[in-house]
Amino acid sequence: MSRNPISQPARIAPLAVLPVFYRLSGKKVLVIGATRSATWKAELLASTGAHVTVIAPLADPALAEIRSRDDMRIAHLARDWQEGDLADVAIVVADVADEVEAGRLSSYARKAGVPINIVDRPAFCDFQFGSIVNRSPLVVGISTDGAVPVFGQAIRTRIEMLLPAGFQKWAEAARNWRPLVQARDLSLQARREIWDRFVGAAFRKPDHVPDETDRAAFLASIDQQAETPPQGSVTLVGAGPGDPELLTLKAVRALQSADVILHDDLVSQDVLDFARREAERIITGKRGHRPSCKQDDINALMVSLAREGKRVVRLKGGDPLIFGRAGEEIAACRAAGIPVEVIPGITAASGAAASLEVSLTHRDHARRLQYITAHARNGKLPDDLDWKALADPAATTAIYMGKLVVGQVSSNLLAAGMAPDTPAIIVEYATHARERRFHTTIAEMGSVFAAQELDGPCIILLGWAMSEAAP
Numbered sequence: 198m199s200r201n202p203i204s205q206p207a208r209i210a211p212l213a214v215l216p217v218f219y220r221l222s223g224k225k226v227l228v229i230g231a232t233r234s235a236t237w238k239a240e241l242l243a244s245t246g247a248h249v250t251v252i253a254p255l256a257d258p259a260l261a262e263i264r265s266r267d268d269m270r271i272a273h274l275a276r277d278w279q280e281g282d283l284a285d286v287a288i289v290v291a292d293v294a295d296e297v298e299a300g301r302l303s304s305y306a307r308k309a310g311v312p313i314n315i316v317d318r319p320a321f322c323d324f325q326f327g328s329i330v331n332r333s334p335l336v337v338g339i340s341t342d343g344a345v346p347v348f349g350q351a352i353r354t355r356i357e358m359l360l361p362a363g364f365q366k367w368a369e370a371a372r373n374w375r376p377l378v379q380a381r382d383l384s385l386q387a388r389r390e391i392w393d394r395f396v397g398a399a400f401r402k403p404d405h406v407p408d409e410t411d412r413a414a415f416l417a418s419i420d421q422q423a424e425t426p427p428q429g430s431v432t433l434v435g436a437g438p439g440d441p442e443l444l445t446l447k448a449v450r451a452l453q454s455a456d457v458i459l460h461d462d463l464v465s466q467d468v469l470d471f472a473r474r475e476a477e478r479i480i481t482g483k484r485g486h487r488p489s490c491k492q493d494d495i496n497a498l499m500v501s502l503a504r505e506g507k508r509v510v511r512l513k514g515g516d517p518l519i520f521g522r523a524g525e526e527i528a529a530c531r532a533a534g535i536p537v538e539v540i541p542g543i544t545a546a547s548g549a550a551a552s553l554e555v556s557l558t559h560r561d562h563a564r565r566l567q568y569i570t571a572h573a574r575n576g577k578l579p580d581d582l583d584w585k586a587l588a589d590p591a592a593t594t595a596i597y598m599g600k601l602v603v604g605q606v607s608s609n610l611l612a613a614g615m616a617p618d619t620p621a622i623i624v625e626y627a628t629h630a631r632e633r634r635f636h637t638t639i640a641e642m643g644s645v646f647a648a649q650e651l652d653g654p655c656i657i658l659l660g661w662a663m664s665e666a667a668p
């Protein structure tokens with residue numbers, strides 16, 4: 198199977214500023230000015246373990262209090278700054294009175310090769326301070342590149358709420374336990390497995406301070422990885438109909454820990470954006486009338502990747518267990534002795550019904566719900582469909598892959614005695630931003646496809662329950 202297109206992760210969009218996390222511990226930094234802002238910056242910088250020198254003719258009274266704390270290394274020089282102060286410092290932060298002084302200072306800093314930040318004067322800044330969520334050693338920085346700092350602060354508050362305080366302890370534990378992993382000769386993947394398990398534990402017990410028991414469990418997971426090298430696996434994951442918010446939490450987790458992702462071309466880019474950046478992506482397009490990979494090739498590829506020890510995610514549109522040939526893929530894995538797991542997804546019919554705000558079942562209109570494929574092995578309408586059941590006036594039918602044969606479906610339903618005015622709704626690109634919906638009847642539905650250019654995947658929902666759909 199040589200012609201598998203590899204889909205790359207989306208290229209990164211233009212980045213206003215580069216978020217980097219700069220270790221300042223033990224380095225000399227300079228703060229110029231005695232304003233509140235300057236003092237706060239001195240405190241912030243000193244909290245990283247930097248040796249801070251504040252230069253200002255008069256000191257801010259608050260500075261004395263901060264300086265008195267044991268953990269703060271802040272010196273104060275009561276005088277004006279001069280060019281020589283910029284020698285040998287890692288960074289400089291200043292709050293100065295006017296533009297002229299700011300210009301002078303920034304040109305000296307540039308000459309000395311020292312990155313500078315001047316409070317409230319973005320034009321003179323090499324770097325900016327973002328909003329900070331501090332769970333050190335876990336640190337989150339937020340920037341709006343000066344566009345709207347208040348927004349950044351509001352986002353910070355959200356993240357504060359989202360990040361349990363206990364994560365600080367887990368991150369600390371990770372730092373302390375890291376040498377235990379490094380001391381062993383483990384493959385990259387074994388290490389990943391160990392840390393994945395660690396992260397799982399942290400998420401399960403976010404407010405618990407990791408203790409001896411957790412450390413023992415961690416050690417045990419290292420031993421286990423050392424004894425049994427990581428085994429590849431296959432996870433069939435439902436990508437849902439398109440809207441990435443319809444992914445399950447499990448699906449996101451699987452995407453985040455995948456080594457390789459084999460995906461249909463139906464799967465939207467927005468969904469793929471949830472995948473681990475390093476994961477290799479392979480498109481196994483299987484769309485009706487396009488050139489595609491053979492199912493046997495897909496099975497073979499899946500198995501061989503898992504045999505290499507990789508965590509393979511087989512990502513399928515909608516629910517993997519509905520018209521996705523999952524049975525064959527599961528069988529291939531079982532035959533090869535590869536562990537396989539299935540994560541369900543939201544099927545196109547459910548996504549479309551949700552968009553239409555309509556119930557697929559209804560006490561008065563529909564006591565049966567049937568999903569059918571209108572696409573047989575030869576690409577034609579299957580000849581063994583139960584037309585009597587499909588024409589049942591008390592059923593809702595969701596037709597998958599019906600685009601090319603809708604006219605024939607329509608005449609067969611009419612021939613089976615279904616009322617011509619039975620509602621039918623066609624939903625193209627259900628739940629995507631470009632979703633389109635067409636309300637019609639079973640008699641007229643063929644003409645909708647004739648009149649409209651429907652390039653995207655389409656699902657047809659028919660039956661009297663559809664009479665209650667949002668217009």
Ligand code: SAH
Nearest residue numbers: 438515516544545597598626627654655656
């Ligand atoms: N496993 C998928 C179905 C795969 S068969 C699921 O559970 O949804 C492919 C067919 O599904 C398409 O031909 C189309 O009929 C339907 N389909 C998939 N995604 C769709 C979407 N976003 N909108 C409309 N129909 C969709």
